[in-house]
Amino acid sequence: MSLEGDRLLSELNGKLDAGDILAGPAVDERYRDDPDGKLGALPEIVLRPRDTEGVAIAMAACNRLGQPVVVQGGRTGLAGSARVQPGEIVLSLERMTGLGIPDREAATITVQAGATMQAVQEAADNAGLMFGVDIGARGSATVGGNIATNAGGIRVLRYGMYRAQVLGLEAVLADGSVLTSLKGLPKDNSGYDLNQLFIGTEGTLGVVTRAALRLHPKPLSEVNAFCALPSFEAAIALLGLLRQKLGPLLSAYEVNFAPLYDDMIPSMAAPAPLPAGSPVYVLTEIQGNEPDRDGERFAEVLMQAVEDGIVSDVVVSQSPREFHALWAVRESVNPFLFAMKGLIGVDVSLPLARMQAFLAQTETAIRAIDAGANIYVFGHLGDGNLHYQVRTVEPSAAYDIIYRGVAAAGGGVSAEHGIGLDKKRWLPLVRSDAELAAMRRLKTAFDPNNILNRGRVFDIAPPDPSA
Amino acid sequence: MSLEGDRLLSELNGKLDAGDILAGPAVDERYRDDPDGKLGALPEIVLRPRDTEGVAIAMAACNRLGQPVVVQGGRTGLAGSARVQPGEIVLSLERMTGLGIPDREAATITVQAGATMQAVQEAADNAGLMFGVDIGARGSATVGGNIATNAGGIRVLRYGMYRAQVLGLEAVLADGSVLTSLKGLPKDNSGYDLNQLFIGTEGTLGVVTRAALRLHPKPLSEVNAFCALPSFEAAIALLGLLRQKLGPLLSAYEVNFAPLYDDMIPSMAAPAPLPAGSPVYVLTEIQGNEPDRDGERFAEVLMQAVEDGIVSDVVVSQSPREFHALWAVRESVNPFLFAMKGLIGVDVSLPLARMQAFLAQTETAIRAIDAGANIYVFGHLGDGNLHYQVRTVEPSAAYDIIYRGVAAAGGGVSAEHGIGLDKKRWLPLVRSDAELAAMRRLKTAFDPNNILNRGRVFDIAPPDPSA
Numbered sequence: 001m002s003l004e005g006d007r008l009l010s011e012l013n014g015k016l017d018a019g020d021i022l023a024g025p026a027v028d029e030r031y032r033d034d035p036d037g038k039l040g041a042l043p044e045i046v047l048r049p050r051d052t053e054g055v056a057i058a059m060a061a062c063n064r065l066g067q068p069v070v071v072q073g074g075r076t077g078l079a080g081s082a083r084v085q086p087g088e089i090v091l092s093l094e095r096m097t098g099l100g101i102p103d104r105e106a107a108t109i110t111v112q113a114g115a116t117m118q119a120v121q122e123a124a125d126n127a128g129l130m131f132g133v134d135i136g137a138r139g140s141a142t143v144g145g146n147i148a149t150n151a152g153g154i155r156v157l158r159y160g161m162y163r164a165q166v167l168g169l170e171a172v173l174a175d176g177s178v179l180t181s182l183k184g185l186p187k188d189n190s191g192y193d194l195n196q197l198f199i200g201t202e203g204t205l206g207v208v209t210r211a212a213l214r215l216h217p218k219p220l221s222e223v224n225a226f227c228a229l230p231s232f233e234a235a236i237a238l239l240g241l242l243r244q245k246l247g248p249l250l251s252a253y254e255v256n257f258a259p260l261y262d263d264m265i266p267s268m269a270a271p272a273p274l275p276a277g278s279p280v281y282v283l284t285e286i287q288g289n290e291p292d293r294d295g296e297r298f299a300e301v302l303m304q305a306v307e308d309g310i311v312s313d314v315v316v317s318q319s320p321r322e323f324h325a326l327w328a329v330r331e332s333v334n335p336f337l338f339a340m341k342g343l344i345g346v347d348v349s350l351p352l353a354r355m356q357a358f359l360a361q362t363e364t365a366i367r368a369i370d371a372g373a374n375i376y377v378f379g380h381l382g383d384g385n386l387h388y389q390v391r392t393v394e395p396s397a398a399y400d401i402i403y404r405g406v407a408a409a410g411g412g413v414s415a416e417h418g419i420g421l422d423k424k425r426w427l428p429l430v431r432s433d434a435e436l437a438a439m440r441r442l443k444t445a446f447d448p449n450n451i452l453n454r455g456r457v458f459d460i461a462p463p464d465p466s467a
Numbered sequence: 468m469s470l471e472g473d474r475l476l477s478e479l480n481g482k483l484d485a486g487d488i489l490a491g492p493a494v495d496e497r498y499r500d501d502p503d504g505k506l507g508a509l510p511e512i513v514l515r516p517r518d519t520e521g522v523a524i525a526m527a528a529c530n531r532l533g534q535p536v537v538v539q540g541g542r543t544g545l546a547g548s549a550r551v552q553p554g555e556i557v558l559s560l561e562r563m564t565g566l567g568i569p570d571r572e573a574a575t576i577t578v579q580a581g582a583t584m585q586a587v588q589e590a591a592d593n594a595g596l597m598f599g600v601d602i603g604a605r606g607s608a609t610v611g612g613n614i615a616t617n618a619g620g621i622r623v624l625r626y627g628m629y630r631a632q633v634l635g636l637e638a639v640l641a642d643g644s645v646l647t648s649l650k651g652l653p654k655d656n657s658g659y660d661l662n663q664l665f666i667g668t669e670g671t672l673g674v675v676t677r678a679a680l681r682l683h684p685k686p687l688s689e690v691n692a693f694c695a696l697p698s699f700e701a702a703i704a705l706l707g708l709l710r711q712k713l714g715p716l717l718s719a720y721e722v723n724f725a726p727l728y729d730d731m732i733p734s735m736a737a738p739a740p741l742p743a744g745s746p747v748y749v750l751t752e753i754q755g756n757e758p759d760r761d762g763e764r765f766a767e768v769l770m771q772a773v774e775d776g777i778v779s780d781v782v783v784s785q786s787p788r789e790f791h792a793l794w795a796v797r798e799s800v801n802p803f804l805f806a807m808k809g810l811i812g813v814d815v816s817l818p819l820a821r822m823q824a825f826l827a828q829t830e831t832a833i834r835a836i837d838a839g840a841n842i843y844v845f846g847h848l849g850d851g852n853l854h855y856q857v858r859t860v861e862p863s864a865a866y867d868i869i870y871r872g873v874a875a876a877g878g879g880v881s882a883e884h885g886i887g888l889d890k891k892r893w894l895p896l897v898r899s900d901a902e903l904a905a906m907r908r909l910k911t912a913f914d915p916n917n918i919l920n921r922g923r924v925f926d927i928a929p930p931d932p933s934a
Contacts, residue, residue: 103820105703105707105819105820106818106819106820106851149656150656150660152654152656156653156654158715160627160631161654163660164627164631173905177901177904178901179899179901179902179905180899180901180902181898181902183818183877183878183879184818185816185817185818185851185877185878185879185882186623186816186850186851187619187623187628187816187847187850187851187852187879187882187883188816188878188879188881188882189616189617189619189667189879189881189882189883189884189885189886190879190880190881190886190894190897190898191886191894191897191898191902191903191906191924191925192667192668192905192906192909192924193617193630193663193666193667194902194905194906196660196663196664196666197663197905197909199660199663200656200659200660201659217710217711217714219714220714236572240572243684244684244756245756246756247684247686247687247715247754247755247756248625248714248715248716249715287714288714289711289712289713289714349652349653349654349655350652351573351650351651351652352572352573353570353572353573380654383653383654384573384652384653384654385654410650410652411650411652411655412650412652412654412655412656412657413657414655414656414657415652415654415655415656416654416656417656418656419656419657419658427657427658430657430658431648431657431658432646432647434644434645434646434647435646435647435648435658435661436658437644438640438646438659438661438664438913439658439659439661441912441913442659442664442909442912444912445908445909445911445912446905446908457658457659458658
């Protein structure tokens with residue numbers, strides 16, 4: 001144990017239960033896990049409080065000692081925010097998984113930050129309600145991590161980002177003080193909305209400990225369809241048509257560009273719903289309240305799209321089994337890509353009007369440096385969010401091409417995964433010096449000793465020469 | 468002209484156009500206007516820049532001199548945020564009314580902060596789109612003021628608060644630095660979302676100069692209905708039924724409690740749509756995409772509500788004329804109340820589960836101090852937001868009863884009007900010391916000289932004895 005570690009343990013002695021502290025050999029390798037495979041440092045100490053008070057005690061002690069802390073939820077983040085850096089101890093929310101009973105009338109639920117997204121979804125479902133955000137990592141990603149990254153996923157089109165689900169938060173600041181704003185009111189302008197400070201700031205301004213979340217009425221019908229389209233323009237036209245004809249029923253619009261679908265078919269567990277060979281595939285979904293009619297109406301609009309030539313082939317789900325089978329096609333993308341060695345992946349947002357030009361220019365530029373590169377693009381077209389993957393012998397140059405292309409198109413270098421450690425070198429491409437200075441102003445105001453998720457999103461620059 | 472005024476004019480000399488500055492006798496009385504009739508001070512100087520650069524020059528000069536500034540938009544705020552205090556100069560956005568051309572595909576528009584809400588609504592409408600927020604003061608309230616108060620209004624149920632409409636902002640900080648985040652991407656987590664700093668913070672952290680706003684597809688049908696209900700419980704039951712049967716089509720659910728409707732009928736321009744005498748009236752609206760069918764479907768659900776005994780009488784609009792006539796009933800509330808001398812009014816939010824008890828207890832407590840008090844309550848029931856008015860000989864005691872009742876029920880002392888100067892004494896009833904300290908931390912980080920909308924929302928306490 002280092003001197004710093006000993007100091008922290010003695011500072012916490014008698015304040016936290018022994019069971020809340022793992023130290024030295026008791027620290028498991030799992031705290032180094034990272035979905036990108038970039039192993040973090042093995043922390044000397046892991047604090048695992050069971051409640052907000054424990055988090056407050058832990059933070060106050062670390063703040064007194066200037067001890068850097070990295071916060072961990074489900075450790076499934078894709079930007080390295082939770083990856084342990086040398087000298088950091090871990091504050092894990094893994095034992096704070098409590099779920100309140102949903103309030104059916106107000107359509108809210110209050111949960112601890114270590115609860116998984118799936119646990120929230122199931123609690124909502126059991127109360128006849130629905131949680132509006134869904135992502136592939138639902139089984140491991142936690143509420144706290146979802147809030148820290150302002151998670152997006154497949155139904156942003158209808159329900160908004162995670163920010164839109166947050167009616168109240170409790171958070172512990174770096175100095176251990178506790179902000180509790182858990183009334184869960186849908187409309188409240190009684191002073192600053194401090195919740196916003198902790199959403200999408202990747203744990204750098206405070207540790208979220210509890211959240212009051214918005215739930216929605218459970219739709220009475222869900223129907224999806226898988227479509228083959230002749231072009232990018234057709235995908236934009238279909239989105240417009242569905243919005244116009246179905247209005248608020250439209251709940252997902254996921255795109256998959258060639259050759260991704262063709263290449264993944266052999267690895268799919270189930271038969272392909274449509275033949276390979278189209279330039280674009282779209283999975284779209286509606287959620288409605290007229291089970292006898294919604295599917296038929298959806299099919300009519302899609303048939304019109306076929307007649308208009310913007311859809312070349314389509315299959316509409318006719319049963320819950322078919323509905324889940326079509327979603328399984330969408331969920332087959334990640335295992336297919338994750339199994340591929342040497343793939344780089346980014347999560348970018350683009351103005352719809354400039355997306356097609358971005359795709360063409362980026363592919364040309366990548367092929368100019370590596371003619372044999374594989375390019376796989378899918379994402380949430382309705383939100384302008386693409387997940388762009390490249391297998392290339394020139395990964396560093398490819399990153400540069402993609403991010404510079406995104407910046408030139410007026411896009412963002414992270415749509416829903418966050419910046420963390422792994423993307424911060426590209427952040428200045430899309431945010432001005434004045435914006436970065438304002439972020440540092442916030443960080444300094446709320447964590448003057450820079451102990452909390454230090455170096456995530458940005459560094460406090462210029463570096464202090466005396467440090 | 469005071470010494471301070473002279474200093475500011477000389478500081479601005481050659482930096483702002485003479486036409487951007489009104490001083491001394493050129494300052495019009497209108498800058499003292501306040502919808503509550505509490506006249507502000509007459510400012511010595513009014514700065515009226517035409518662009519962001521002008522706002523930045525004005526703020527930088529005021530910051531150097533420690534000159535307090537109050538920001539004015541449409542001067543229709545209901546909490547005194549824009550009311551001039553002695554020693555303040557006015558920064559008016561009244562000449563920054565520019566509107567960009569709506570982007571139809573992305574459904575966005577970029578506007579200057581001095582544009583009115585109605586101008587935004589009309590620009591959207593002309594492009595075949597719709598803006599999601601509507602309030603009674605649409606013709607005067609500006610985008611900047613709407614953002615500063617996180618405006619709500621009649622369609623929060625469907626489209627969310629103003630915060631949900633903001634895709635990007637440009638703001639000038641107290642020191643004159645400019646933050647421009649106007650990409651208008653629906654999904655972007657590339658670093659902190661600094662826009663959130665300026666939404667609902669009543670101009671205390673920066674001056675919003677431009678905004679990229681979300682628009683929505685224009686609904687193909689709009690139908691409303693005016694209902695008489697036998698009880699508060701029935702109003703809650705009808706809301707649940709409409710949500711369950713109509714899901715996302717439901718776009719407004721406005722309530723009006725006895726004796727408000729009965730008392731306002733004589734002052735209404737048009738005939739009353741339903742007879743007086745019911746305990747509760749509700750105006751509800753749907754927006755759909757099937758003009759041939761939506762009205763009929765809405766009427767079927769309302770007929771079921773009549774059969775179930777939760778609605779005692781109902782009129783459903785059958786034409787655009789009838790649609791507007793029913794909304795006119797809702798809009799008659801404000802003129803009726805504003806014409807009443809000595810009325811006090813508050814804008815509170817409450818958990819739905821505790822609203823009925825709050826109403827009963829508050830009325831009992833008010834009648835105990837003034838048996839002849841008139842109590843008029845209406846509001847946005849779907850959001851838990853009530854506008855509560857009392858005509859009483861004991862206004863100060865009545866405020867206290869209402870706000871303490873709200874706090875005890877877990878509610879908020881401002882749902883959509885903000886805190887400003889007029890409600891800050893009640894803010895500590897609903898926000899903890901830790902929350903107020905965090906608000907002050909933010910204010911100090913972004914306006915260290917405390918020149919911008921000073922004393923709005925909260926005071927920087929304890930007061931600095933050296934100041």
